[in-house]
Each structure stands twice: as structure tokens, then as C-alpha cells.
Amino acid sequence: MVILYIISDRIYLISMNLGVFALLNLGIMMHSLNIRPVYSHIRHEVLSDIEGIFLMSPDEGISAEYIYITNYQVFCESVRNNPIPDKATIVIADFDDELLQNADKSLMDDKLDYNLIATDTSLYKLHNMLNRYLISHKNLLLNLHLHSEYGISNLIKLIGKQMNASIILMDLNFHCISASTLVSDDTPLKRNFDDHGYLNSKIVTGYFLDEQILKAPITAKVSxxxxxxxxxxxxxxxxxxGYLLATSVNEEPYSRDTFYTLGVQLGNCIASKKENINFKHVSFNSIIQDLTSEETPDLDALQLRIKQLKIKPKPYMRLVVTEFARRLGYTEDSVLKEAHRIFxxxxxxxxxxxxxVMITGDTSVFPLKYVKDAFELFLKKYDGRAIxxxxxxxxxxxxxxxxxxxxxxxLAWRLNxxxxxxxxxxxxxxxYHVIDVCSQYISEVDKSSDIIYLCHPGIVEISRYDRAYNSNxxxxxxxxxxxxxxxxKTSKELFMHRNTTIYKINKIEELIGExxxxxxxxxxxxxxCLLIRFFELGQEKEVQFTSYERTRNKFKDKTMT
Structure with a gap:
């Protein structure tokens, strides 16, 4: 069949079989119609190439291309007269718990390779409900097929308006590819997405309370x-x-079918290359996970992924690594939200x-453009320290x-x-970093872990003097x-009188002898000096010098002469 559409003075020719309801999800259809199953054996949930609905007749054969509606008596007669093909779908009306107890178990065997649903809904009501559903589904397919020519974002906006919902298409890392959001939508999921531009699997599965949703055909929840x-x-x-997420203020009868069908159509659009979408959107979180993994990653591939980030980096990159001393009742989301204001x-x-945080610049000496005072207040608020x-x-x-x-x-926490x-x-x-790394191997090389042997003898003499006379x-x-x-400058920094500084420098030169x-x-x-400071503060160890009493006497003797 060829259909002619005229929209905004433009002519569209669409060739499609209006009798075929491609990829009809049986479970979603039954839920959308609020049909309560008394018995349900769904072997093939996704129905392809369904052409319509038939009332089952004992005298006619059964085809997998139709959904058959019947009552239990006609169903039994038809099964005896005609074999039921694989992937057929039969819905029995006017069925109750009493009929289920007395039903022929061989006709309702869970090992059968066709779909069989029994419900207490009346035959006529069930027939009309299914017909209306299929007509609505057909119109939805036609509408999506028509608007897919305008691209994925147009499809999402169309269904968002139809469902009165915020709809977000995300990649596997939960970063947005396309979205149509409502201002009135104030769900936790929507707020989190607005704040950061992405979700994560913990947020999604935590909200829906089931990790299987990442593979399920569709999951719904009322918050x-x-x-x-x-x-x-x-x-x-x-x-x-990728994933599709929608939040809505109400649930229309066919919302699930509309949402599911949108996902199918989006997948078809991407597969047919109608729109060049980078569905495997690069996530900075995934880059950091690979960059910091124990095993060395493919660094060349990682370099290409960095270039594909949503916020394009410049040639030279620095990492700002921040650690927080303790949890103060904050969440990672709240910290990220404030950090985004600074960076x-x-x-x-x-x-x-x-x-x-990855900050970037055009040269290897690029200036740090963030506001340092704001970052310092941020670190003080959350008791953090950054390198x-x-x-x-x-x-x-x-x-x-x-x-x-x-x-x-x-080291920074201790050395400060x-x-x-x-x-x-x-x-x-x-x-300090070099000293710490070297200290781990000093005993193997020098056959001693005593740091004193790496220090200049003049510093050892001064340190002995400081301990003997409690000086600085x-x-x-x-x-x-x-x-x-x-x-x-030295006097100002140490809050000492100039003459005191000169006196102490002269004393230092005397002790060093150079x-x-x-x-x-x-x-x-x-x-x-750095070496001793590292061990005293960084390692919280006291550097062991030789006998202080003998040293103290030596200094006293020098002073007397």
C-alpha cells in the first residue's frame, strides 16, 4: 500500500504494509490494557509481523500472523481439530479460577511453544480492547516512521509531547545523546540529570531497585x-x-507501548544509518577508570577517546586530584555540583x-584559570586537599x-x-615524593635504613645543636x-629581628664550616633539610642522631673558648 501525505506543502510517499504491527510486545500490551491474567504462558513476548485479530473458529486453521481470541470451549475444540503452530498467540476470555482448576492440563502445558493467556475479561470487551490497542499501535508506528525522516531528536520531542513526559536517550555510560525535558518535571532522576548531564548505573538501579532493568524490555516505577x-x-x-529514560506526571493507557515502540524505532534509525549518532558516547568516568587501572590500558586508544569527550580538551592536560578527609554528610552529587561552578x-x-578534574591548556606552561580562592573555600568546606x-x-x-x-x-596531609x-x-x-620512593629501597642498596647517612654532615651538626639547646x-x-x-625576607618570614637572623646565620656557618x-x-x-622533615612529619619518625650529651658538652666547650 502506498500512502500520500501532504504536510506543510511538502509531499511524502510512504510505502508500508499497514496490516503489519511489527515488534508488538505482548507483555506490555496486556499491562497497558490492564488485563488480569488468570493463566499466562508467554513463550514469545515480542510478536513480529502481526496482521490483526481473529476470533478463533474450530473449523479454521490457526496462523502465527494473528492474535486469536476465544473462550475455553472453542479453544479445546480447535486444538483437537487443528494443530497450533509455533509462535502462535491465543487469548482465552471469560476464564476464571474454577475453570483453571478443571482445565485439561495437556492443553495448558508450560512446555508448549506458543503463547497462551487466559483472563476473566469478557470475550466482546477483550476483542474491542485489543482492536483499539492495535489501531493505536499502528498509528504510532506510522507517526514514528513519518517523523523519523527529521531525525532522532524530532522523534523524542514528538513522543515527549504525546506522553507529556521528559525523555532522555543515553549512551551506555548514561550520558545524554538527545533529550526532550519538561520544566515541570522535578523527579530525582531528572534533577540529577539536569545537574550533571549524566546518570550512573547505581542511581538508575537504586531508583528502580533492580539491576535487571539494564536488560529488561521496559521497567516502570511510581515515585x-x-x-x-x-x-x-x-x-x-x-x-x-544505550538506554531510554522517561519521567511523566501521569500514566496514559498506552504509555508503556508508546515508550517501548519509541525505543525500537530509535534503534532502527541508528542501525539504518539514517542519522550519524555516536552512540558509544565517551564518558570521562570510563576514561579515568581505564587510565588508573592496575593493568596498563591501550594508551593510544585512550588518547582518541579523550579527544571525543563532550567537553573538548586542549592539547596539554593536568589532573586535579582531590581527597576528602572524612564524610561530612555530603553526597558526591552535591560536591560535583559545587565543583562544576569552580571548573x-x-x-x-x-x-x-x-x-x-581534568584542566587543559594550549601549552605545557598554561596558566591555571580557575579561581584559587573559591577552590580553597570549597576544600575547606568539605575538608579536602588537592594536588x-x-x-x-x-x-x-x-x-x-x-x-x-x-x-x-x-604526604601532603602530613607534611602540610x-x-x-x-x-x-x-x-x-x-x-618529598622522590625521597619517599627512594626510602623504600635504601636498605637494599646501603644496607641500612638510617636516613642520617644521606644527610650533609653540616645539617647533622645543626640538628644536634638544635636538640641540645632547643633552638631552630x-x-x-x-x-x-x-x-x-x-x-x-628571612627575618620577615620567621618573625625575627634582623640582628637575630644575622647572629644565627653566623652560628650556622660556624657549625657547617663551609x-x-x-x-x-x-x-x-x-x-x-627536606630529608629530615620528611621523616619527622611524613613518616612520623624521630631521626636518631648520636649521643646528645657528648655533643652538648662539645658545644659547651666551643662556647667557653
Whole structure:
């Protein structure tokens, strides 16, 4: 049959068999019609190529291309006279519990390869209900077929308007591909999607209370606020390639069929390449999971996936890795929502309780454009600390920098190099990171785990003096060297009088016995200070020096002379 449509002065020729109701879901049809089954044996739930409804006759053969309605007496006569083909569908009307108890068990065997449903609905009512349903289903198919020429988003808007529902088409990672949402929709699912642009399997299965929904033909739920929610996988060439979610303020009689049929039509559109849709939308969460996995991932493939992110990254990438000291009654959703305000143009996700943000730039020295004060307030509010990795243009470097940042976070909590800042560049802790890694192997190489043997002897002398006289010469030296031996800056930072600083520097030079103008010496002294600081604060160990009493006496003797 050829149908001519004229819409907005444009002519469409559609060739289709109006007598065929492709992919009719029997379970959804029975639920939509509110038909209570007294007995149900559904062997083939999805009916293909159904041409209509027949009243069963004992004198006529049965075809799998029709749905047959009958009563129990005619059904028994027909089965005796004509074999029932596989995949046939028969609905028995006027059937009750008493008939079920006395029914011929051989005719209602669960091993039979056809669909058999018995209901207490009257024969005439059942016939009319099914006919109206099939007419509505046929009109829906025709409407979807016609509007599919305009693309997937048009189909979703059409059904959203028809169902008075918010409808979201998502990829396998629950990221939005296309959507039509209602302003009045205020369900938890819709709010979460509005906030983040994606859901996750825990949110979906937690809402519907069943992990099987990810494979079920369609699942519906009524929420506490009387909103109806529908969830269904979308199949492309028999494989699940995405999900369809709808939330509505009411449930129309044929809502489930409409929603299910939309999913089928969307799958057909994608399979037929009518619209170039990247159904396997790349999720930043999935990238981070692969990037941080124990086994080394395919880094080249990961590089391509990063380029396909919804928020397009620039060539050079840094990771901001944030850890929260303890749970303060917040949810990951609330944290992400606030983090999005600070990093509005960056990809982010939670992974193993760490908040991961990927900030990007055009060069390896790109500036950090987020508002540091806002980030510091955010970290203080949620009792968090963040390490900002070095930049990399390749996933290989990004993977290394992630693990560096993760390891450094543990040190940052203890060392706290800057009490005024909760976020630091990795470079601030790089030396501590190297010391920590090396400390794990020192006993194998040096045959001793005593850190004192790695320090410059001048720092050992100063540390002994500090312990003997409860002074702070090592801190003064460290600050002095970090400030390029500037007396004024050192005094200001340590809140000391200039003359006191000069006196202590002279004492330090006396104990070291070397000229601080030597650049390599200054490097060794700074490194030794960091080494001792790492073990005292990072490892919470006290560095063991030699006998203090003998050292103290030596210092006393020097002082007397």
C-alpha cells in the first residue's frame, strides 16, 4: 500500500504494509490494557509481523500472523481439530479460577511453544480492547516512521509531547545523546540529570531497585511524588547500545507501548544509518577508570577517546586530584555540583572517592584559570586537599602523573608545607615524593635504613645543636636558603629581628664550616633539610642522631673558648 501525505506543502510517499504491527510486545500490551491474567504462558513476548485479530473458529486453521481470541470451549475444540503452530498467540476470555482448576492440563502445558493467556475479561470487551490497542499501535508506528525522516531528536520531542513526559536517550555510560525535558518535571532522576548531564548505573538501579532493568524490555516505577518513570534499553542490531529514560506526571493507557515502540524505532534509525549518532558516547568516568587501572590500558586508544569527550580538551592536560578527609554528610552529587561552578569548562568525575578534574591548556606552561580562592573555600568546606599534577599532552604521562598525585596526597596531609593552602602543585612536593620512593629501597642498596647517612654532615651538626639547646637553626637555614640568602625576607618570614637572623646565620656557618656561597653546597643543605622533615612529619619518625650529651658538652666547650 502506498500512502500520500501532504504536510506543510511538502509531499511524502510512504510505502508500508499497514496490516503489519511489527515488534508488538505482548507483555506490555496486556499491562497497558490492564488485563488480569488468570493463566499466562508467554513463550514469545515480542510478536513480529502481526496482521490483526481473529476470533478463533474450530473449523479454521490457526496462523502465527494473528492474535486469536476465544473462550475455553472453542479453544479445546480447535486444538483437537487443528494443530497450533509455533509462535502462535491465543487469548482465552471469560476464564476464571474454577475453570483453571478443571482445565485439561495437556492443553495448558508450560512446555508448549506458543503463547497462551487466559483472563476473566469478557470475550466482546477483550476483542474491542485489543482492536483499539492495535489501531493505536499502528498509528504510532506510522507517526514514528513519518517523523523519523527529521531525525532522532524530532522523534523524542514528538513522543515527549504525546506522553507529556521528559525523555532522555543515553549512551551506555548514561550520558545524554538527545533529550526532550519538561520544566515541570522535578523527579530525582531528572534533577540529577539536569545537574550533571549524566546518570550512573547505581542511581538508575537504586531508583528502580533492580539491576535487571539494564536488560529488561521496559521497567516502570511510581515515585513518592506520584511521578511515573520508565526505563528501557535501546537495541541496535540486537545489541544493547544505550538506554531510554522517561519521567511523566501521569500514566496514559498506552504509555508503556508508546515508550517501548519509541525505543525500537530509535534503534532502527541508528542501525539504518539514517542519522550519524555516536552512540558509544565517551564518558570521562570510563576514561579515568581505564587510565588508573592496575593493568596498563591501550594508551593510544585512550588518547582518541579523550579527544571525543563532550567537553573538548586542549592539547596539554593536568589532573586535579582531590581527597576528602572524612564524610561530612555530603553526597558526591552535591560536591560535583559545587565543583562544576569552580571548573565550569572542565571534565570531572568521582573515582574511588577521589574527585578528579581534568584542566587543559594550549601549552605545557598554561596558566591555571580557575579561581584559587573559591577552590580553597570549597576544600575547606568539605575538608579536602588537592594536588595539581604536572601537564602532559599524552595519556602515558597523564597516567604517571595521576599515580604521582595520588601518592603525594598522602604526604601532603602530613607534611602540610603551606598551612594557608589546601591545593598545591605537585612540584611543591616533588622532592618529598622522590625521597619517599627512594626510602623504600635504601636498605637494599646501603644496607641500612638510617636516613642520617644521606644527610650533609653540616645539617647533622645543626640538628644536634638544635636538640641540645632547643633552638631552630635548621629552620632558619632552610628559610634563608629558600629566600636566596636574603636576610630581610628571612627575618620577615620567621618573625625575627634582623640582628637575630644575622647572629644565627653566623652560628650556622660556624657549625657547617663551609662557605654558603657555593651553589652545590646550598642544594645539598636544602635537600638534607627536606630529608629530615620528611621523616619527622611524613613518616612520623624521630631521626636518631648520636649521643646528645657528648655533643652538648662539645658545644659547651666551643662556647667557653
Amino acid at each position: 513518592d511524588d506520584n511521578m511515573f518513570a520508565y526505563f528501557s534499553p535501546v537495541h541496535v542490531n540486537s545489541e544493547i547500545e 565550569p569548562n572542565d571534565n570531572m568525575t568521582f573515582h574511588d572517592h577521589y574527585l578528579i 595539581i599534577s604536572r601537564p602532559s599532552s599524552r595519556t602515558r604521562g597523564l597516567r604517571v602523573f595521576y599515580f604521582q598525585s595520588l601518592h603525594t596526597l598522602k 608545607t603551606d598551612p594557608e593552602s589546601r591545593s598545591e602543585l605537585f612540584s611543591r612536593y616533588c622532592v 637553626l635548621r629552620q632558619v637555614l632552610f628559610t634563608y636558603l629558600l629566600n636566596d640568602r636574603n636576610i630581610a 662557605d654558603l656561597s657555593d651553589g652545590y653546597l646550598r642544594f645539598q643543605l636544602i635537600f638534607s
